[in-house]
Every structure is written in C-alpha cells, then in structure tokens.
Amino acid sequence: MSIKSLIINPGSTSTKIAVFEDETQLFEETLRHPTEEIAKYATIIDQKDFRKQIILDFLKEKDCDVHSLDVIIGRGGLLKPIPGGTYAVSDALLADLKKGVQGQHASNLGGILAREIGDAIGKPSYIVDPVVVDELTDVARISGMPELPRRSIFHALNQKAVARRFAKEHGTTYEALNLIVIHMGGGVSVGAHSKGKVVDVNNILDGEGCFSPERAGTVPVGDLIKMCFSGKYTQQEIYKKICGNGGFNAYLHTNDARVVEKMVEQGDEYAKLIQDAFYYQIAKDTGAMAAVLHGKVDQIILTGGIAYAQLTVDKLTESIGWIAPITVYPGEDEMLALAQGGLRVMTGEEEAKVY
Numbered sequence: 001m002s003i004k005s006l007i008i009n010p011g012s013t014s015t016k017i018a019v020f021e022d023e024t025q026l027f028e029e030t031l032r033h034p035t036e037e038i039a040k041y042a043t044i045i046d047q048k049d050f051r052k053q054i055i056l057d058f059l060k061e062k063d064c065d066v067h068s069l070d071v072i073i074g075r076g077g078l079l080k081p082i083p084g085g086t087y088a089v090s091d092a093l094l095a096d097l098k099k100g101v102q103g104q105h106a107s108n109l110g111g112i113l114a115r116e117i118g119d120a121i122g123k124p125s126y127i128v129d130p131v132v133v134d135e136l137t138d139v140a141r142i143s144g145m146p147e148l149p150r151r152s153i154f155h156a157l158n159q160k161a162v163a164r165r166f167a168k169e170h171g172t173t174y175e176a177l178n179l180i181v182i183h184m185g186g187g188v189s190v191g192a193h194s195k196g197k198v199v200d201v202n203n204i205l206d207g208e209g210c211f212s213p214e215r216a217g218t219v220p221v222g223d224l225i226k227m228c229f230s231g232k233y234t235q236q237e238i239y240k241k242i243c244g245n246g247g248f249n250a251y252l253h254t255n256d257a258r259v260v261e262k263m264v265e266q267g268d269e270y271a272k273l274i275q276d277a278f279y280y281q282i283a284k285d286t287g288a289m290a291a292v293l294h295g296k297v298d299q300i301i302l303t304g305g306i307a308y309a310q311l312t313v314d315k316l317t318e319s320i321g322w323i324a325p326i327t328v329y330p331g332e333d334e335m336l337a338l339a340q341g342g343l344r345v346m347t348g349e350e351e352a353k354v355y
Helices: 045-061 091-099 108-121 156-169 221-228 235-242 248-252 257-265 269-292 310-320 334-346
Strands: 004-010 014-021 024-032 071-075 086-088 125-128 178-184 188-194 197-201 299-304 326-330
Touching: 004 045, 004 108, 004 334, 014 045, 014 334, 024 045, 024 334, 045 108, 071 108, 071 334, 086 334, 091 108, 108 125, 125 334, 156 178, 156 188, 156 197, 156 299, 156 326, 156 334, 178 269, 188 269, 197 269, 221 235, 248 257, 248 269, 257 269, 269 310, 299 310, 310 326
Parallel strands: 004 071, 071 125, 178 299, 299 326
Antiparallel strands: 004 014, 014 024, 086 125, 178 188, 188 197
C-alpha cells in the first residue's frame, strides 16, 4: 500500500510544498510571499496561520483532499543539536521551534506547520535531518578555546540523503561506509561520514573551512579581532562579512559560480586566482576529512548546485581523486530527501527518533 506525504519547506519569502506517493512526486509548488505581506508580521512564528492557509488553499486548488494524506513532513529548524534522523514533532520539539532555541529562522515553521496540519487530520508529523544535526566525536569538538567549542551546522539533509542514495545504488547501507560528502552551494560543507554518522564537518554558518560564494570560511583570527575593534564596523556588519558577503561576493561581487566561470573564460586573471583558491581550499578540507577517517574512504560525493559545473568536477578530481573514487550528485533535492525520511519511518525501515 502506497504512502501519501505532504512536504513543507518554508523559506524567508516562500513556502515550497510537494505531495509524494512513496518516492514519486505527484506535484511541487513554490508558494511565493511578497515582501510587503511578510513585513506585516513581527516575528516568523506570527506568519504561521498565514502560511498554513496558503498551503491548504493550494491543496484545494490541486484537488488534493488533505484527509487523503498519510503523513506530513516539515523542514527541520534551528533546534538544539541532535543526531541525524527522522523526528516526530513532539510537544518538546514544537516548543523549541516556537521558542527558537538557536535562533528564529523560516525553517522553524516547517515542523510547526506539519504538526498543526497533521493534528487536524489525525496523521503523524515529522522533521528530517535539520541543519543542527550534530554527530561530532568528542575530540572533534575541541577548538583550542574551552569557551568556544566547535559546532556542527551544515547541509545535513542533503549530505545524508546523497550518502544514503550512494549506499542504496551500490547494494550496501549507509552505516557500512566511510564517505566524504562535499556540498557546494551558497556555503560549502565538507563532511566525514563514518558508519552512518557525520563525525566531523565545518560549521558553514559562523565561518569555518573553505570559503564559498557567500561565506568567508576560516580567516586569520588576529586580523579579524583587529577589524572587530577598529571602530569601523558594527557587530552586524562584521558578521555579514563572514556570512553573506564573504567569499566570491567579497572578491568578485557575485555569489554565482557560473558568473565566476564566465569571467575566467573571458580571461579575467584575478577571477581565475579566486576560483583556483576556491578549489584549493575545498581540496584542503577534503584531505583533512580523509585524515579524520584514517585514510579509509570508500567514496567522495560531490553535491549541491555547483556540482553541475564540469570544470568544478574536473578540478576537484585532479586534486582529490587520489583519496577515493568520486561520485557526483548535482543539486539538492530537499523535497525528495524529506519524503524519504518520512517514508523510512512509515514503512518501519527506521524508528522515529525522540527529541
């Protein structure tokens, strides 16, 4: 018997929804919210009823009876650090999403909306592999300053989805493999996956690891401190330099890797230097994760939007192909990854985790 799921993935100015029958997508839509509409609400949580009504109205337009759904799955938000997996939207999880225990973000609404719609029709609600998935080993948490432990914030949903996909396609299990997964989008995360757990990964939000189209990555700390106390910048402006205006944005005034590639093709030597540094830093981080896995790496997986570029694949293959064979899964199919997470629980392949 097939399982019909509703997937809810809220963004700052849109809500993506999809309906799946098992792993087959029946339809998907990005419901866009004008800035002036969003501006009416003081907080993200205040947007809940507005977004829920838009979702229900759209389902009605598609002649999709909400009561025909078997499960509702929302994008996970900024919760407390938790191991990867599919979590039932319990009262405790719901409370932390509403409170914003690690910050207010549109993704917090995913679990809240899933729970409300699920409760209304008497069906279960889940979230899957939120960005706060934390499976770091104890030794990986040590930074050099007791007050500043290393944290795990990365593209957990897509990294784990492509790792499971590779395992399935090769007749094995995620838990049997050692993988390095490199997600390349607005931020770049390089994760060491050991037997089903991401035991080390760079924190893509706060500045760690390689730079990316929008993130500065690891920068010289002493000089950063001087910049902070120079009186030229506010705290918010400094943070924006690290997360948002760093990387390609800072050097080349674009966050589009395709634009950078075109600049290089047109003979821009400075753009080529920055692009080469981008590949260089990803390769360096990959080598570090190979060391974390004691050199026993079954496969390297390239994923995210930038993995569509053949030049990127070729350059990284030159640099890191000696570590392990490389598989490319370009893009990130978040909606399918969320559906698969719910399906694993609904079919009994996995047990839902408790928050």
